[in-house]
Amino acid sequence: MAGIYIHIPYCKQACYYCDFHFSTSQRTLPAMIDAICQELNLQKDYLPGKPSLQSIYFGGGTPSLLSPLHLERILNTIYKLHHVETDAEVTLEANPDDLSLEKLQSFYQLGINRLSIGIQSFQDDVLRQLHRAHSAKQAIEAVRQAQAVGFRHISIDLIYGIPGVSHNRWLKDIEQALALQVGHISAYCLTIEEKTVFGRWYQKGKLTPTDDAVAAAQMALLIERLEAAGFVHYEISNFALPGQFARHNSSYWKQLPYLGVGPAAHSYDGHSRQANIANNALYIKSIAAGKVPAQGEVLSPQDHANELLLTGLRTIWGCSLSRIRQYLTPRQWDGLQQEIARYVAEGYLQLENDTLRLTKKGKFIADSILEALFVVD
């Protein structure tokens, strides 16, 4: 049980909210494909015990920028080095403006069986506000065309809590998403990150973040509408129809090992986490010299406990207290139990046998609760 993540660090243009690693110049792209294939070779034994792969995930950046030939090379490299299960989930993140009919058909034929389409909003003025490269119409057409080509697993991304966007308009976005009959929706509350255009505007006082009460109301609206339509709220920002849960992403929340390849990609082998350098040129140079430019850290027992809380509580699977307890001293365990009892009593957490979960109310302030539960010296 393991997965591989491939980071494709290129975008046509910078969205104003995004702080992932990408470049808008594709000059280094051919060399990058070589480097990614080379890193796959260098890291072929990273995952402990040579597990078979359940998932492959192309993220970015914008992986849909890639030509089918490039994708094929990467996929072939993976297939050559690893045993990939026959029903493995192979996801590609895509922007609507890249999804021509021909490209969709090529992707499908290459074995991509899941698309995660970055739609964000179905309203053109909002798309402009976010500096997206596509229109609402293009987004709807992309989904329909992908369905026509045969993709049975389609996820779309939406953003709420955008300054100036009313509850009504947000509701319209939700209804439009449901009307497209996709099986998976990721809905993210806008976070203003420091090193983005929005971040700079915020610092200069040109952008006022949405009040948290407004964002909370939009989140409540989202949960209510999607649950009514049969979706399961299986992670804070993820909703799926039964059978459509994202397998690769779920492995992050279930603490399963994964290998991340490409600049800024992260890996986890069950004991330590590591991250590749977030710089395209330096990444290519180092890989060419035969060295994976990664920095990592071994997780301490305390880190393990905190990560189990952090990832587990965000999901419907919750976290197993007996698993967490293994990592704690008796004193730390006592402290944790006291905090849990307090939040259970206040209705933010629920404890069912060994499993701890957030209640509906708890999901809204998950970070405050996590902070209280965290074990620190």
Place this chain on the structure above:
Amino acid sequence: MKNIRNFCIIAHIDHGKSTLADRLLEYTQTVDQRKMQAQVLDSMDLERERGITIKSHAIQMKYNYKGETYILNLIDTPGHVDFSYEVSRSIAACEGALLVVDAAQGIEAQTISNLYLAIEHDLEIIPVINKIDLPAANPEVVGDEIIDLIGCKREDIILASAKEGIGIEEILQAVVERIPAPEGDPNAPLQALIFDSVFNPYRGVEVIFRVYNGRIRKGDKVKFWATGREYEVEEVGILRLDKEPRDYIDTGDVGYLVSGIKQAKEVKVGDTITTVSKPCDAPIKGFKEVKPMVFAGIYPVENSEFEDLREAMEKLQLNDAALVWEPETSAALGFGFRCGFLGMLHMEIVQERLEREFDMTVITTVPSVKYHAYTTGGKMIEVSAPSEMPDPAMLDHIEEPFVKVQIITKAEFVGNIMTLCLERRGVLKQQNYLTTDRVELVFEMPLAEIIFDFFDKLKTISRGYASLDYEFLGYRESKLVKLDILLNGERVDALSAIVHRDKAYDWGKRLCEKLKELLPRQQFEIAIQAAIGTKVIARETVKALRKNVLAKCYGGDITRKRKLLEKQKKGKKRMRQIGKVEVPQEAFMAVLKLDQ
């Protein structure tokens, strides 16, 4: 005795006092280059970091000049108004002073009050213009300033660069030639001035002194005049880089003694040492009992750390004679200590030393002066914390300490300084022009108005060109009230303050606003109220936190998010839970930051 020279260095922060001292030690081979650590004299880490001298130090150098060996005692002085009494005692132990002025900056006001102190004690002043190697150096103009100020001749001024080693020889020669040798009667009864003490965990307190008359020998039975305590001198010696024992220290010289004194507070700066068998007639003039001026509560963040804090305070007091404390209890903060400090810098230093040397995280409450509250029954109660204030119904009137404040500044800043002092309830008593450009202002003001941020404010509005000195006048009646802060209806005793009635509304409003900024949002609404007695005079609300959850948590977000939450949680460890409300440490000091 004719070959002894006792001198100190008067300089503004950053004008190169410590570098010059280092250079003198190197030149006289008191310290070899190998052992040289920048700023040898500033022995506490805190001093080296802040670039200021907190305690006095002394060191002896040998210097050969024209075939004779001279003993030069360099006595370093603290550089802050909180310690002005200690400065006066160090100066009293000298016959001369090096006035060190930065060649680019010119004379700064902080230098002036110490300079006057030195002139008052008849010290021979040797002016030195330092940093002449700087591109911006302007020794001509700076020289004019010095001549204006002390009336010396231009050729008396030594041009130097301690950094480059220029002028060091000349300075040493001037110390020998211009500073008079000490006077005194070697055959008279012992009379020595204590100007410093150093705590040594193995040997007890080392007393640093200057002998005025007579001689102090190993084995002597000595008496400290002010405390009346008697000791046997186990060891005397001179202060080289390390302490070097001698059989005796003679008239005019500087030395240390060890006699198994366990606590710093037994040794009072300014006290006189004499012998039991043949005491001197009178003590050396100028001794003052140093009294704390500022009081504040110090509490452990965790109640369970109270005993650890007590132990840390006891150890701290061993080498900080000025620190006084006694246990107190606060409804909001539990068990802690009410402490008395010389001033705000002293308070900060104590807090920082607790954190650094003893790894104690503490909460300090709003600083206060000592008030005299008179009850209707005519009884006087000393109040150094708002919680000690008697019930308003029982209260007849309150008196607060007043001080005479002396400010020396440039003429152009007089207007701004007047405004500041009048805001702080000051009354102008004198305005003297020392030169056409230099003005001395004398105010009478309540001490409470100058202990917080007055000095910082003064420096800002005068661009650093103002010196401050103050002396205690006495207690005077004032219209004071106790202002309480309530969080969700609960009175938080640690946030109460005693303020002037006319300022209470403004103060209450601003304090509520400041607390609103400082209190983190929680799952429920927090009402912040300011009240006098039962009357609420200001209110602010911290809205409930409605949503706090990270949108994305994938591969790379996990570590980042975990670390962020861990850091936040550690930050919360410095918070106190009052009722259900979590209050960060800074909130207890919010009062001090009302203007920011």
